[in-house]
Amino acid sequence: MKREIKFRGRLFNNKWVYGGISVFEGETTIFDANCVVNTAYDVDPETVGQFMGLKDKNDVEIYEDDILLTDSGIGFVVWNGLSFAIESPGSEAIDYERLDFYEKCEIIGNLHDNPELIKP
Numbered sequence: 001m002k003r004e005i006k007f008r009g010r011l012f013n014n015k016w017v018y019g020g021i022s023v024f025e026g027e028t029t030i031f032d033a034n035c036v037v038n039t040a041y042d043v044d045p046e047t048v049g050q051f052m053g054l055k056d057k058n059d060v061e062i063y064e065d066d067i068l069l070t071d072s073g074i075g076f077v078v079w080n081g082l083s084f085a086i087e088s089p090g091s092e093a094i095d096y097e098r099l100d101f102y103e104k105c106e107i108i109g110n111l112h113d114n115p116e117l118i119k120p
Contacts, residue, residue: 009043054102068105
């Protein structure tokens with residue numbers, strides 16, 4: 001399966017940008033790889049998350065740190081070093097390899113903008 005590799009990060013004014021990533025001399029930058037002019041933006045490195053290559057039931061791209069409403073409750077997307085997984089508050093991450101699982105989920109926020117959604 002071929003998937004697009006891209007990232008998102010939050011600017012220091014709380015707006016989100018999407019594209020490729022560069023980390024150089026302690027600065028994290030998101031840039032639009034399809035754009036001819038320089039469109040590199042310094043982002044808060046704590047907010048950077050990778051695109052999973054999948055979309056939720058509303059056809060919205062799912063990124064690392066997104067909070068999902070699932071059939072079994074609320075969880076958030078994590079990278080466990082080998083693959084993406086869903087972690088629920090107070091539990092360990094569970095790998096979901098079935099694509100139809102994500103097609104039934106709905107993004108309701110992310111860990112950076114809506115941390116209150118995952119409080120146990």
